[in-house]
Amino acid sequence: VIKLAIEKYIMQYAQLYNIHPMVVRLSNPYGPYHYSMKQGIVNVAIHKAITGETLSIWGDGCGKKDYIYVTDFVDILFKLVHDQNFSGVVNVGSGRTAAVNDIVREIQCNIPSLKCEHIQAQTFDVSNFELDITKLKIIIGKYTFTSLTDGIARTIQWEKERCD
Numbered sequence: 001v002i003k004l005a006i007e008k009y010i011m012q013y014a015q016l017y018n019i020h021p022m023v024v025r026l027s028n029p030y031g032p033y034h035y036s037m038k039q040g041i042v043n044v045a046i047h048k049a050i051t052g053e054t055l056s057i058w059g060d061g062c063g064k065k066d067y068i069y070v071t072d073f074v075d076i077l078f079k080l081v082h083d084q085n086f087s088g089v090v091n092v093g094s095g096r097t098a099a100v101n102d103i104v105r106e107i108q109c110n111i112p113s114l115k116c117e118h119i120q121a122q123t124f125d126v127s128n129f130e131l132d133i134t135k136l137k138i139i140i141g142k143y144t145f146t147s148l149t150d151g152i153a154r155t156i157q158w159e160k161e162r163c164d
Helices: 002-017 041-051 070-082 100-110 134-140 148-163
Strands: 022-026 028-030 054-058 064-069 088-092 097-099 115-119
Touching: 002 022, 022 070, 028 041, 028 070, 041 054, 041 100, 041 148, 054 100, 064 070, 064 148, 070 088, 070 134, 088 134, 097 100, 100 148
Parallel strands: 022 088, 028 064, 054 115
Antiparallel strands: 064 097
């Protein structure tokens, strides 16, 4: 609600002062240089797998969300910034969803020792989240997103180097 209110303020300000803002609604980024251990399931799970900690999964792990590899986001952001004709609101995600269980399985293919425990889901957590990226595709054209398999493998490599 707060984010939507801010968007509305930005658009009102743009109309009043004849500016052309760009509002990017980002899905769930993951990859190198993500240091938070409080959010970002992909990076948190990889870190816990490498350090031998147990990953706590809220609920059954079946909820699906859109995840985007960080370099894909950066590439897309540069395309948006350099498109002189674009202003407004755009969703930026991969257009594909994955469940936490899918992410855990993918990590376990590389690090079989990842331990998980399921805990009660939080009432405020959104279990399913899929962005409509139709507008994004129109603006940037064809784009090949990093697969979850490749993105996780690259993130594991980065995290291993960071932990050494």
